[in-house]
Amino acid sequence: xxxxxxxxxxxxxxDVFRAYATYTAIVLLKMMLMSLVTAYxxxxxxxxxxxxxxxxxxxxxxxxxxLRTDPDVERARRGxxxxxxxxxxxxxxxxxYALSGPDLSTALLHFRIFTGARIxxxxxxxxxxxxxxxxxxxxxxxxxxxxxxxxxLK
Amino acid sequence: xxxxxxxxxxxxxxDVFRAYATYTAIVLLKMMLMSLVTAYxxxxxxxxxxxxxxxxxxxxxxxxxxLRTDPDVERARRGxxxxxxxxxxxxxxxxxYALSGPDLSTALLHFRIFTGARIxxxxxxxxxxxxxxxxxxxxxxxxxxxxxxxxxLK
Amino acid sequence: xxxxxxxxxxxxxxDVFRAYATYTAIVLLKMMLMSLVTAYxxxxxxxxxxxxxxxxxxxxxxxxxxLRTDPDVERARRGxxxxxxxxxxxxxxxxxYALSGPDLSTALLHFRIFTGARIxxxxxxxxxxxxxxxxxxxxxxxxxxxxxxxxxLK
Numbered sequence: 001x002x003x004x005x006x007x008x009x010x011x012x013x014x015d016v017f018r019a020y021a022t023y024t025a026i027v028l029l030k031m032m033l034m035s036l037v038t039a040y041x042x043x044x045x046x047x048x049x050x051x052x053x054x055x056x057x058x059x060x061x062x063x064x065x066x067l068r069t070d071p072d073v074e075r076a077r078r079g080x081x082x083x084x085x086x087x088x089x090x091x092x093x094x095x096x097y098a099l100s101g102p103d104l105s106t107a108l109l110h111f112r113i114f115t116g117a118r119i120x121x122x123x124x125x126x127x128x129x130x131x132x133x134x135x136x137x138x139x140x141x142x143x144x145x146x147x148x149x150x151x152x153l154k
Numbered sequence: 155x156x157x158x159x160x161x162x163x164x165x166x167x168x169d170v171f172r173a174y175a176t177y178t179a180i181v182l183l184k185m186m187l188m189s190l191v192t193a194y195x196x197x198x199x200x201x202x203x204x205x206x207x208x209x210x211x212x213x214x215x216x217x218x219x220x221l222r223t224d225p226d227v228e229r230a231r232r233g234x235x236x237x238x239x240x241x242x243x244x245x246x247x248x249x250x251y252a253l254s255g256p257d258l259s260t261a262l263l264h265f266r267i268f269t270g271a272r273i274x275x276x277x278x279x280x281x282x283x284x285x286x287x288x289x290x291x292x293x294x295x296x297x298x299x300x301x302x303x304x305x306x307l308k
Numbered sequence: 309x310x311x312x313x314x315x316x317x318x319x320x321x322x323d324v325f326r327a328y329a330t331y332t333a334i335v336l337l338k339m340m341l342m343s344l345v346t347a348y349x350x351x352x353x354x355x356x357x358x359x360x361x362x363x364x365x366x367x368x369x370x371x372x373x374x375l376r377t378d379p380d381v382e383r384a385r386r387g388x389x390x391x392x393x394x395x396x397x398x399x400x401x402x403x404x405y406a407l408s409g410p411d412l413s414t415a416l417l418h419f420r421i422f423t424g425a426r427i428x429x430x431x432x433x434x435x436x437x438x439x440x441x442x443x444x445x446x447x448x449x450x451x452x453x454x455x456x457x458x459x460x461l462k
Contacts (some may be wrong), residue, residue: 100330
């Protein structure tokens with residue numbers, strides 16, 4: 001048991017893997033934050049998707065009018081889905097990349113640029129910033145993932 | 155080859171990693187079940203998204219009327235998307251947490267509560283249960299993932 | 309440091325894990341391609357979701373008319389979401405399966421059939437092929453993932 005633990009500890013003590021773990025946790029927590037942003041807009045804009053969510057507003061037509069879409073809610077949901085579409089590839093390709101033995105400095109560059117790009121993308125989506133702000137931040141994260149995939153497949 | 159295999163077997167024989175593997179497989183299978191639930195509602199409610207899916211109902215207007223949304227289909231799809239939004243962070247953060255060398259009992263507590271919360275969330279969404287049933291089950295799974303992320307980043 | 313690296317290199321040099329890495333990277337890159345397909349349809353069909361994306365078409369009503377849904381855009385988005393729903397389970401269950409010490413030939417069979425099925429699914433969705441083309445390709449990928457999950461839980 002303790003030898004196994006030591007072996008695992010060695011894996012997690014590997015610098016590149018530690019970096020992957022840190023930035024993956026950050027970027028996943030950022031993605032999870034989108035759930036709270038959506039919930040905040042649903043409550044403040046009174047715009048819900050499920051009848052049972054509006055039951056506290058009364059019965060019948062009085063509650064039904066809050067079963068609607070709202071631009072801010074939909075914007076947060078699109079941002080969340082875009083996170084899923086881009087962070088899932090980072091999760092998978094980043095893990096394989098971290099295990100492929102890259103230089104620590106190169107790996108950190110990839111992880112940090114991706115994380116920064118996704119944080120900027122969220123602000124660009126929610127504020128919203130004029131284009132090409134959001135488009136560029138999306139493209140930077142996308143390019144970093146392609147670069148890691150190239151290293152994995154090589 | 156056989157020494158590598160032994161090494162991998164050691165990883166998979168680690169108790170915490172085995173627990174992660176088991177609960178991850180369960181929760182991903184539960185998520186995959188949502189595809190079947192959606193398909194079931196699409197077929198029984200005759201509510202499809204693609205013209206080619208309604209071709210068996212005839213041609214022209216006769217088939218076109220089944221290109222529609224249905225409350226039960228949309229409810230299953232929202233449940234599926236909510237699974238993706240919450241199980242993807244569990245997948246990534248849970249793996250890093252399992253590799254960070256936690257106590258087996260603490261790890262099991264995290265994995266079991268998360269899995270239970272997501273199963274209850276699915277029932278709460280599909281039955282549906284009155285709020286805050288769904289909200290609470292969502293929050294419990296969310297809190298477990300945050301707790302694991304805290305251990306990883308520490 | 310170099311001993312750790314050697315250990316990681318051993319993991320990545322394991323044949324089954326290398327196969328998992330290769331097919332995971334391919335299938336995630338394929339999924340990422342859906343972002344470009346959606347963007348292509350948004351630009352050529354002039355159908356956008358965010359007001360800031362249509363600012364270059366002018367101001368007021370002139371830009372607002374491009375805030376609309378388009379069948380080709382929605383089709384690409386559904387294909388992308390279906391990828392997420394099916395590739396996320398493959399990512400997680402496939403990793404655990406690769407670490408569970410399967411035969412290389414059996415593992416390759418699983419990874420290749422899944423990857424092939426998802427590529428066919430994309431063509432079936434985008435062309436689109438008549439049913440049951442898309443349905444069958446979806447079911448094959450689904451069955452492969454179930455088969456791997458069964459090996460993991462056994």
